Amino acid sequence: MTDVGNNSAAQLRSIIERIERLEEEKTNIALDIKEIYSEAKYNGYDVKALRKIVADRKKDRDDLAEFEAIVDTYKRALGMLSDTPLGEAAIQKATA
Amino acid sequence: MTDVGNNSAAQLRSIIERIERLEEEKTNIALDIKEIYSEAKYNGYDVKALRKIVADRKKDRDDLAEFEAIVDTYKRALGMLSDTPLGEAAIQKATA
Amino acid sequence: MTDVGNNSAAQLRSIIERIERLEEEKTNIALDIKEIYSEAKYNGYDVKALRKIVADRKKDRDDLAEFEAIVDTYKRALGMLSDTPLGEAAIQKATA
Amino acid sequence: MTDVGNNSAAQLRSIIERIERLEEEKTNIALDIKEIYSEAKYNGYDVKALRKIVADRKKDRDDLAEFEAIVDTYKRALGMLSDTPLGEAAIQKATA
DNA sequence: CACTGGAAAATGCCGC
DNA sequence: GCGGCATTTTCCAGTG
Numbered sequence: 001m002t003d004v005g006n007n008s009a010a011q012l013r014s015i016i017e018r019i020e021r022l023e024e025e026k027t028n029i030a031l032d033i034k035e036i037y038s039e040a041k042y043n044g045y046d047v048k049a050l051r052k053i054v055a056d057r058k059k060d061r062d063d064l065a066e067f068e069a070i071v072d073t074y075k076r077a078l079g080m081l082s083d084t085p086l087g088e089a090a091i092q093k094a095t096a
Numbered sequence: 097m098t099d100v101g102n103n104s105a106a107q108l109r110s111i112i113e114r115i116e117r118l119e120e121e122k123t124n125i126a127l128d129i130k131e132i133y134s135e136a137k138y139n140g141y142d143v144k145a146l147r148k149i150v151a152d153r154k155k156d157r158d159d160l161a162e163f164e165a166i167v168d169t170y171k172r173a174l175g176m177l178s179d180t181p182l183g184e185a186a187i188q189k190a191t192a
Numbered sequence: 193m194t195d196v197g198n199n200s201a202a203q204l205r206s207i208i209e210r211i212e213r214l215e216e217e218k219t220n221i222a223l224d225i226k227e228i229y230s231e232a233k234y235n236g237y238d239v240k241a242l243r244k245i246v247a248d249r250k251k252d253r254d255d256l257a258e259f260e261a262i263v264d265t266y267k268r269a270l271g272m273l274s275d276t277p278l279g280e281a282a283i284q285k286a287t288a
Numbered sequence: 289m290t291d292v293g294n295n296s297a298a299q300l301r302s303i304i305e306r307i308e309r310l311e312e313e314k315t316n317i318a319l320d321i322k323e324i325y326s327e328a329k330y331n332g333y334d335v336k337a338l339r340k341i342v343a344d345r346k347k348d349r350d351d352l353a354e355f356e357a358i359v360d361t362y363k364r365a366l367g368m369l370s371d372t373p374l375g376e377a378a379i380q381k382a383t384a
Numbered sequence: 385c386a387c388t389g390g391a392a393a394a395t396g397c398c399g400c
Numbered sequence: 401g402c403g404g405c406a407t408t409t410t411c412c413a414g415t416g
Contacts, residue, residue, distance in 0.1 A: 022129045029122045040111050214321045221314045232303050
């Protein structure tokens with residue numbers, strides 16, 4: 001086997017193991033989340049409602065992020081004007 | 097608003113925030129995984145094949161876990177025999 | 193092998209095969225449904241909206257079925273009165 | 289209302305009704321399957337075990353399909369060699 | 385009658 | 401940008 005081959009094998013192993021390590025962490029976190037929902041349920045909360053709240057709040061955040069991305073795009077399009085009163089006005093008009 | 101109400105609101109807030117914190121961690125880990133795949137792709141690896149390797153290895157682990165669960169069931173079925181030479185022999189035969 | 197054993201094996205085989213045959217039919221129908229959605233999408237329909245319509249109509253049907261079950265319960269509770277004007281009036285009042 | 293509107297409405301109705309018809313068939317088949325499990329349970333079979341058998345057999349079929357897909361890929365990769373003795377030998381070796 | 389486990393549906397992601 | 405695929409979420413029946 002060549003050195004290249006060895007390196008490739010070692011590199012491949014490294015890739016796979018890093019991924020598996022992270023997948024495991026992800027799974028554990030998912031379990032933690034489930035546990036919180038379970039506790040909440042035990043404490044009388046409606047889990048479905050909780051999930052909806054979390055989802056809605058996430059959607060709000062995503063919408064906000066999208067909005068800010070648009071604002072950034074406008075800012076970039078406006079270039080150096082963005083930090084002048086005129087640029088500000090343009091942005092405010094565009095994002096009203 | 098009553099104290100109970102305050103407590104409930106605080107408790108609810110705590111639940112939601114803990115979940116959202118964990119969801120964020122989970123998302124970040126997912127991003128890390130994606131990044132590893134991206135790097136691998138950049139280094140000439142076939143991402144689909146890598147995913148298959150990871151999935152197959154996971155499948156192997158799951159199969160092993162299932163097998164061990166069956167073994168545990170057998171062990172339980174054998175009950176107190178399990179700590180006797182006879183029980184040991186039976187288990188070893190069953191799990192060979 | 194005993195006759196009982198044979199019968200059992202044959203019976204088991206029959207059970208499994210009948211289930212698998214039905215599962216296959218079910219899968220084929222699911223594929224047909226997917227195809228209709230695909231065609232609809234190709235024709236410019238919003239698949240997500242279509243799915244919602246189907247779900248809502250199903251819910252309506254279920255609600256109607258539930259309603260009719262309640263009516264039946266009332267009718268049964270009212271016994272022979274159910275086919276008299278008085279019974280009708282009672283049912284109408286109860287289901288208003 | 290325009291003719292186009294009418295056509296669209298009719299088309300939409302057609303789509304929805306075809307889907308609902310198929311959904312109903314699917315539900316009926318699911319009920320048939322449940323009935324078979326119920327009968328089996330009544331006859332002393334372990335339903336959970338039956339489900340596992342069905343699932344495992346399906347898994348086997350899926351694995352075989354996947355394997356054959358890989359073989360097809362190899363065959364395609366071997367291209368025109370496949371109808372020569374050398375190509376045949378290679379394929380047979382690869383799929384042994 | 386609430387809970388768990390399993391089927392079905394929906395969503396998001398990836399490559400083409 | 402779309403279809404296929406994998407994951408996630410929802411739904412529901414069986415069970416204690």
